[in-house]
């Protein structure tokens with residue numbers, strides 16, 4: 001692994017090249033660099049601000065469930081968000097942390113799968129560090145398809161949390177008709193694997209399962225969301241009831257006021273980067289407001 005500052009400098013120039021290009025999607029790095037052709041793409045789209053152990057669980061559980069030597073994981077950073085304005089850390093810090101997270105994830109998979117399945121150790125998935133300018137899932141999926149980086153047709157499995165599923169199904173994002181019809185381009189070829197995220201804001205596990213049952217009953221057909229789409233969405237459990245909830249917000253708060261909590265909020269190399277490079281400090285070279 002390159003030293004932190006080298007990593008950051010590398011991503012600064014890769015990002016500059018991407019921003020200056022007309023491309024909507026680019027693979028900036030692959031870990032390891034050489035890899036067999038992919039047959040299924042798992043896509044974890046996130047702000048990675050910073051990457052957390054929740055992201056680690058989402059990705060590792062998907063990769064373990066669909067064990068296949070030709071599975072590929074894309075860690076996808078969107079440089080434009082559908083709702084949130086850009087805030088620290090800088091994109092180059094986030095990309096550096098994504099690469100460190102990719103190493104942590106591969107170590108986690110190797111360590112935790114040894115007794116369950118010896119072949120995963122040999123065939124740890126390749127992880128691509130990617131960027132897109134597209135904030136919406138329908139456009140991200142098309143940008144990946146059209147990038148020429150992967151053979152086509154190739155199924156994408158987008159890994160999201162329940163809060164993101166709700167926003168994918170919010171017609172406010174689809175002008176001018178404001179129906180669910182634009183999602184057809186996603187569900188005709190691709191799938192969602194959604195981790196439940198019970199909370200006061202998003203409801204209990206039962207409430208979250210009911211969302212999918214309602215779709216399967218045809219409750220969204222009046223908005224042009226056919227019931228068959230429910231078969232393309234897999235809901236999986238996230239944290240156990242007795243485990244604390246993890247989010248990037250919580251990790252950012254821990255940096256300010258409870259630095260010891262970073263141990264269970266983020267993976268080890270990401271923690272080391274946060275402690276050494278201080279990407280959320282007001283004096284960080286890349287801080288963006």
Ligand SMILES: Nc1ncnc2c1ncn2[C@@H]1O[C@H](COP(=O)(O)OP(=O)(O)OP(=O)(O)O)[C@@H](O)[C@H]1O
Nearest residue numbers: 046047048054160161164195197238246247248249
């Ligand atoms: N604890 C979690 N449980 C389930 N899904 C999660 C969890 N944390 C993140 N995700 C999902 O991972 C994806 C990327 O997450 P995102 O970058 O928005 O993280 P976040 O922790 O929600 O960020 P922030 O706290 O900065 O709003 C989203 O689809 C989100 O729903």
Ligand SMILES: NC(=O)c1ccc[n+]([C@@H]2O[C@H](COP(=O)(O)O)[C@@H](O)[C@H]2O)c1
Nearest residue numbers: 047078081082135136137138167168173
């Ligand atoms: N309808 C959509 O496709 C839709 C809606 C809201 C957010 N998003 C995206 O989901 C991702 C996660 O969003 P947050 O970082 O706001 O949780 C971001 O890339 C964001 O742009 C997509």
